[in-house]
Amino acid sequence: MARVINFSAGPATLPLSALEYAQQEFLDHEGTGISLVEHSHRGAAYAKVHEETKALFRELLDIPETHEVLFMQGGATGQFALAPLNLRGPGRSVDYIMTGTWSKKALAEARVTGQARVAGTGEVDGKYIRVPKQADLELDPDAAYVHMTTNNTIMGTQFHEFPETGDVPLVADMSSDILWRPIDVSKFGLIYAGAQKNLGPAGITVLILRKDLAERSPGTIPNIFRYKTILAGNSLQNTIPTFAVYMVRNVLRWVKAQGGAPAMEKRNREKAEMIYGMIDSNPDFFRCPVEVDSRSVMNPVFRLPSEDLEKKLIADAAEAGMVGIKGHRSVGGIRPSMYNAMEPGSVQTFVDFTKAFAAANS
Numbered sequence: 001m002a003r004v005i006n007f008s009a010g011p012a013t014l015p016l017s018a019l020e021y022a023q024q025e026f027l028d029h030e031g032t033g034i035s036l037v038e039h040s041h042r043g044a045a046y047a048k049v050h051e052e053t054k055a056l057f058r059e060l061l062d063i064p065e066t067h068e069v070l071f072m073q074g075g076a077t078g079q080f081a082l083a084p085l086n087l088r089g090p091g092r093s094v095d096y097i098m099t100g101t102w103s104k105k106a107l108a109e110a111r112v113t114g115q116a117r118v119a120g121t122g123e124v125d126g127k128y129i130r131v132p133k134q135a136d137l138e139l140d141p142d143a144a145y146v147h148m149t150t151n152n153t154i155m156g157t158q159f160h161e162f163p164e165t166g167d168v169p170l171v172a173d174m175s176s177d178i179l180w181r182p183i184d185v186s187k188f189g190l191i192y193a194g195a196q197k198n199l200g201p202a203g204i205t206v207l208i209l210r211k212d213l214a215e216r217s218p219g220t221i222p223n224i225f226r227y228k229t230i231l232a233g234n235s236l237q238n239t240i241p242t243f244a245v246y247m248v249r250n251v252l253r254w255v256k257a258q259g260g261a262p263a264m265e266k267r268n269r270e271k272a273e274m275i276y277g278m279i280d281s282n283p284d285f286f287r288c289p290v291e292v293d294s295r296s297v298m299n300p301v302f303r304l305p306s307e308d309l310e311k312k313l314i315a316d317a318a319e320a321g322m323v324g325i326k327g328h329r330s331v332g333g334i335r336p337s338m339y340n341a342m343e344p345g346s347v348q349t350f351v352d353f354t355k356a357f358a359a360a361n362s
Helices: 016-024 044-061 075-087 101-112 211-216 227-232 242-258 260-281 307-319 344-361
Strands: 067-072 093-098 115-121 146-149 170-173 190-194 205-210
Touching: 016 242, 044 067, 044 205, 044 242, 044 260, 067 075, 067 227, 075 101, 075 170, 075 190, 075 205, 075 211, 075 227, 093 101, 101 115, 101 146, 101 170, 205 211, 205 227, 211 227, 242 260, 260 344, 307 344
Parallel strands: 093 115, 093 146, 146 170, 170 190
Antiparallel strands: 067 205, 190 205
16 A cells, blocks of 8 residues: 555545544444444444544543534535524624635625624735734624634635634634644634544534524524534434544544644644745745745645746656645645644655755756
């Protein structure tokens, strides 16, 4: 078997141990004689996986009792619609902090069903090269909530400090950087994350909801889309993607074995230092368009002197066993995504390769 180094932005690389564990027991889950994918979502075998996954989230993110871990489908895009449907309330407006493609999509969905306003933006001359600071925000104290995207996979920006929103609940799309470091969950009314970047495979969406906010879910939306329903049903109100939850469980076991969120932060910052050190040490060949204090630890982006050289680097890297470094089609450039599971040694391999490419093509 020859595995390549996978820098894809999502679905993304997973810890090898999590994949191998699933492989070795795929036909017989814990001696039950059948695969986990064949077990009922209401049976004892899956229930054990379900509760362990929730417990690991609680432990690794130090989730307070005021909040609950929920599982839904539809990815973060589904939550773009469901968050305002559940949390806005009649006649109220919501605030959105704009940092690029995903926050723009979230705002557009919120406006389908009610009032939503831009409370701040990281846009500079038509490009999202930074995240707004607290002083840049104009927050409505009567808003039902404030929404933010904590990490921006396309633009390569990331919040390193979260905004203060007072009594207004803070809602965060953390799809691409959840669990990259310790955070204070109590600051948030809702955190949601599609699993396919930093937690597991595609198919499941993790929510961390402040339980009192579930009471806002109105009876005017279908029952299956109400946070109140999901909370009351322990996320088992219908058949959820059990195997996706199982794989998230495996990934969380790996995170715990590595030392938890503090260990993730240490290894992620180490990887970021490698990439940005390479970029900043050769400004004649590499250019990062993002302001330094807004640079993403998960999704660094950079440009080369020409698009032809970028295409050559992408092709040469693939030939050398490194894939997924092409920037998003809307912005181009190079983007080696480095979620928790990406090994520092693999990043060093890419840095060494790219430095040699620069030397040969300068």
